[in-house]
Amino acid sequence: MRAASFSLLSTTLLLVGGAVAGSHGKSAECSAVDASIVAHSGQPVGSEVKNGNVTLYITKPDKKNPRTKARANTAVLYLTDVFGIALPENKLLADSFARAGYLTVAPDLFGGSPAPGDINVPGFNTTAFLAAHGPAATDPIIASTVAYLRDQLGVTRIAAPGYCFGGRYAFRFVASGRGVDVGYAAHPSLLESGEIAAIAGPVSIAAADGDTLFNAQARAAAEAVLLGTGQKYQVDLYSGTQHGFAVRANVSDESQRWAKEEAFLQAVRWFDRFFVKG
Secondary structure, three states: OOOOOOOOOOOOOOOOOOOOOOOOOOOHHHHOOOHHHOOOOOOOOOEEEEEOOEEEEEEOOOOOOHHHHHOOOEEEEOEOOOOHHHOHHHHHHHHHHHHOOOEEEEEOOOOOOOOOOOOOOOOOOHHHHHHHOOHHHHHHHHHHHHHHHHHHOOOOEEEEEEEOHHHHHHHHOOEOOOOOOEEEEEOOOOOOHHHHHOEOOOEEEEEEOOOOOOOHHHHHHHHHHHHHHOOOEEEEEEOOOOOOHHHHOOOOOHHHHHHHHHHHHHHHHHHHHHHOOO
16 A cells, blocks of 8 residues: 555544444455555456346456455445446446455446546537436336346345446445445435435445535535434545546546545445455
8 A cells, every 4th residue: 555645635434433444353365455456547357248138347356366255245336427337447447346356247327328428528418318317217227236136146245336426326225125235435426315314324435625516515414414324434535636536537647546546445445344254
């Protein structure tokens, strides 16, 4: 792990009776993970399969990785931003979760028609796109993927990291009976207070201090609702970052690269906290 940088302001709230989340008691073999597993470029190593009419990007951990055995029957349900699994950075982050020892599945949330890489291109209507991909359209895709993980792949525990658009759905599926055990959201968008209040499991948030969609007021409101849920939670704030940094950071900038990697490690350590014993 590289040395801490003053480019990161980490305001971590880990509350359940004042207890601090950590990995104390876990073996080094099971808990050790660092930024070297985060892929920023290169070719994705997973594969695409069909589950009904939904395309899934699946990437599997190396069976020889000592972390893999400790995470047996556990999966990461990767919920993308509006750029979907067509965006290489999303597949590369999914691959990074696999290198951390987790079977990882990312559903295509947009039926093969995600937002363009530049949402400001002429002719693309962001408002219409989001209206077409609200909960009525998106929830069934995620629910079918949860069922696939449990019924077809034999998964018994599911963690859901959600990015931007997907962050809202990480919260929605940690609600009772939705099938996700632990959630994580990086710079979530469109997240409603009722969705936060409904969580039935632990959640972690990675926020950007320059995020106009999840700004200081939205963070404060989210924290107030989280406190009332009685669930374990964590909120980390990264300085010098904008909305989207945990996926599409400018990795040639040391501050952004460090924040992206730390946000990924935040998710892995959060999942490990609840899934890895010993």
